[in-house]
Amino acid sequence: MFRVFWTVLKRDLTLAMRRRTDVLTTLFFFVIVVSLFPLGVGTERKVLATLGPGVVWVAALLASMLALERLFAADYEDGTLEQMLLTAQPLSLLVLAKVAAHWLLTGLPLVLIAPLVGMQYHLSDAAIGVMMLSLLLGTPVLSLIGAIGAALTLGLRGGGILLSLLILPLYIPILVYGSGAVQVSDIAIADTQPYVALLGAFLMVAAIFAPVASSAALRISLE
């Protein structure tokens, strides 16, 4: 079972390495959106520090949204997804491997670049640490929930817009607790632990249910 998971993961990573542009677009999109705000609202230290966590998180949401459309689309177009449905492996395992690869390519880079973009907002070192942690826990949830939407809108015309309408509302809890964690990290008496614990709980629930829901959605979409 682990061998199958690893094969699909390696396959998707290899594919991405041979077509790098898809990966880089998401990352650049994130960096550009985050960098636009300081240019727009001015360099007032206090304003930026207040805006920072929210802006970084909204940008992460949009960047992950942007990449989602391609999660199943390429495999759908060349028929490999159809073949995956017909293998004797549990489809949710294959979906989980695909989502994991997707997160490594689009979510993890955002976590790693967060300190750099955070500097533009004059965030403290502690706040940046919390931001990385919250992104590390939150972005996999975005990929997992997004996979359900991507599976449901597969093969539809104008699927991209529909996907955003469907999925963005579901991202709200992650946004609230993710940016919330960073905001309270600057308040001495407040504790970030509950926020982080909640994000962790979201991640666990999503890791269990999202692959099952996505595979059911895929079977419907491929009829």
Next chain:
Amino acid sequence: MLEVQGLECRRGDRRLFSDLSFALDGGTLLHVRGRNGTGKTTLLRSLCGLFTPESGDIRWRGESIRALGDDYRRELLYFGHLNGIKGELTGIENLSIAATLDGDRISEDAIWEALAQIGLRGFEDLPTRMLSQGQKKRVALARLVLSGARLWVLDEPFTALDVDAVALLQRLIAEHVERGGLAVLTTHQEVPLTSGQVERLDLGA
């Protein structure tokens, strides 16, 4: 072994066929015929479990394919209109991934051998997007050489193939049926068999 009973399929409001029944045993080739739009592909996709029929039963070894799930899919090989290979990956990579997902442990040597047999010697290491339409199809067909599946469902397997490849595929299918396998295919080409029997099903007649 494969039984279809009272099958009815619809696409939207249009009824493609209804009350379709047949039973196939090992060593049989079912040749599905019919004009365009009579539901050949839909029938084949239903047999694979990719399409849910309006009503009727499809059974494999006496059990419904829905209930069998993964056990049925292990014995099934489907070849559709799309080749199901990745353009960025080489023929070897494509086939070894497909074999792993099918749960077959196949050595890399066997894959090289299969590609050579299907007439792609020298092209094994190229990304398949560099290959011609017919060659891509050959890569996909190499799965037939490697697979141990009992039931082959082939949707128009002969399109885009040259004369040699057509002959090769005809031989592969004939050998499969000879070994006691089942094959269901739609095509406008005849498949001469040396043993086993050919059944014909005409849709929309």
